[in-house]
Amino acid sequence: MANVSLPPGSWLGLLGGGQLGRMFVHAAQRLGYRVLALEPEADCPAAQAADAAIDAEYTDAAALSEIARRCAAATIEFENVPAAALESLASHIPVFPAPAAVAVAQNRIAEKRLFASCNVPVAPHRLIERATDTERIDASLLPGILKTCTLGYDGLGQRRVATIEAAKAAWHELGGVACVVEKQLPLATEVSVIVARAQDGSAAAFPVAENQHRSGILALTILPARIDAELAQRARQWALTIAGALDYVGVLCVEFFVLSDGSLVANEMAPRPHNSGHATIEACTTSQFEQQVRIAAGLPLGDVTQLSTAVMVNVLGDVWGRDDAMREPDWAAVAALPGTKLHLYGKRTPRHGRKMGHVTCLATTHATALERANRVALALGIEPFG
Numbered sequence: 001m002a003n004v005s006l007p008p009g010s011w012l013g014l015l016g017g018g019q020l021g022r023m024f025v026h027a028a029q030r031l032g033y034r035v036l037a038l039e040p041e042a043d044c045p046a047a048q049a050a051d052a053a054i055d056a057e058y059t060d061a062a063a064l065s066e067i068a069r070r071c072a073a074a075t076i077e078f079e080n081v082p083a084a085a086l087e088s089l090a091s092h093i094p095v096f097p098a099p100a101a102v103a104v105a106q107n108r109i110a111e112k113r114l115f116a117s118c119n120v121p122v123a124p125h126r127l128i129e130r131a132t133d134t135e136r137i138d139a140s141l142l143p144g145i146l147k148t149c150t151l152g153y154d155g156l157g158q159r160r161v162a163t164i165e166a167a168k169a170a171w172h173e174l175g176g177v178a179c180v181v182e183k184q185l186p187l188a189t190e191v192s193v194i195v196a197r198a199q200d201g202s203a204a205a206f207p208v209a210e211n212q213h214r215s216g217i218l219a220l221t222i223l224p225a226r227i228d229a230e231l232a233q234r235a236r237q238w239a240l241t242i243a244g245a246l247d248y249v250g251v252l253c254v255e256f257f258v259l260s261d262g263s264l265v266a267n268e269m270a271p272r273p274h275n276s277g278h279a280t281i282e283a284c285t286t287s288q289f290e291q292q293v294r295i296a297a298g299l300p301l302g303d304v305t306q307l308s309t310a311v312m313v314n315v316l317g318d319v320w321g322r323d324d325a326m327r328e329p330d331w332a333a334v335a336a337l338p339g340t341k342l343h344l345y346g347k348r349t350p351r352h353g354r355k356m357g358h359v360t361c362l363a364t365t366h367a368t369a370l371e372r373a374n375r376v377a378l379a380l381g382i383e384p385f386g
């Protein structure tokens with residue numbers, strides 16, 4: 001398909017209302033586009049920034065037809081938009097990524113099959129659809145992690161299991177839904193690659209990001225990852241191969257594990273910009289959000305050259321303190337730090353584990369960027385990073 005670029009002033013539809021959508025809106029508006037957001041929760045981060053917002057369910061027929069009528073193209077910032085809603089919209093206007101690609105990214109087993117079909121290694125695993133499947137788990141998969149095939153995020157919908165009995169109990173605890181059990185691998189580090197692929201099939205991979213999680217939630221991203229160049233090149237190539245195999249049009253994030261023996265294993269993917277790509281706003285010529293806008297608008301992809309080393313610190317609701325002693329964090333202390341950029345998402349209610357904002361620390365070296373990240377951590381009462 002050839003790129004047909006939309007003139008400035010055109011409307012882009014956005015399904016989803018979180019911070020990823022908010023940052024998409026910022027990028028769209030900078031290029032002169034307007035955004036109509038659809039999200040069930042009023043006053044969400046994207047709706048606060050969008051040119052217009054509809055506060056309705058994703059499947060609301062009137063809402064979808066309004067988007068189809070007013071917008072020239074649409075995109076998503078949340079992968080669990082029901083497939084039916086995307087398909088109905090896609091029968092009227094172009095939707096990026098296509099509903100079929102989103103469906104793959106909604107399901108862990110479909111993702112693993114896609115990765116394997118691209119000759120990209122995945123963790124040894126088994127699909128668990130009924131209780132008796134747990135009895136057939138091969139001993140080589142234990143200790144393992146049982147994960148729901150759909151709707152898991154930030155470590156939710158997962159249980160570590162060491163025995164078949166534990167796997168059976170955990171499967172019931174997770175609601176008896178389709179799950180995968182995968183071998184717990186010895187991780188040296190975790191990395192991710194964000195790929196932008198345009199309507200004409202041209203594609204660009206951002207530098208590899210190195211990710212540190214705490215309690216299953218991304219805590220810190222280091223850009224570029226501190227891994228050797230050959231491994232980084234392989235990760236970027238595999239992410240591009242996966243996007244090509246899906247004929248994907250949009251922004252795609254592929255998460256990888258780097259194992260203690262130095263090998264690379266694909267974990268999962270997200271059919272949208274990703275938390276590990278936030279530093280691209282300041283650190284790269286074109287951000288992941290601007291790529292999403294360019295793709296929807298049919299513009300050429302932007303240059304993904306990295307201009308600065310960066311470390312991103314996530315700001316979770318936890319920094320407000322516990323429920324019985326909540327206080328506004330000292331934003332002025334963060335704002336005063338050199339080389340740091342504070343982003344807050346406009347969410348009114350801080351909660352444990354809720355992503356409220358992030359801080360990007362820029363520097364010419366990893367050591368200085370990390371030192372700045374630790375100053376941010378100190379100012380916000382976050383445990384220091386190693």
Ligand SMILES: Nc1ncnc2c1ncn2[C@@H]1O[C@H](COP(=O)(O)OP(=O)(O)O)[C@@H](O)[C@H]1O
Nearest residue numbers: 123145152153154155156182183184185213268
């Ligand atoms: N097979 C595995 N071996 C070791 N650690 C794992 C494995 N699967 C997941 N993890 C850890 O759990 C985190 C969350 O798992 P993931 O599959 O990415 O789910 P989600 O991000 O959707 O919550 C990973 O980032 C990693 O730290």
Ligand SMILES: [Mg+2]
Nearest residue numbers: 154255267268
């Ligand atoms: Mg993950």
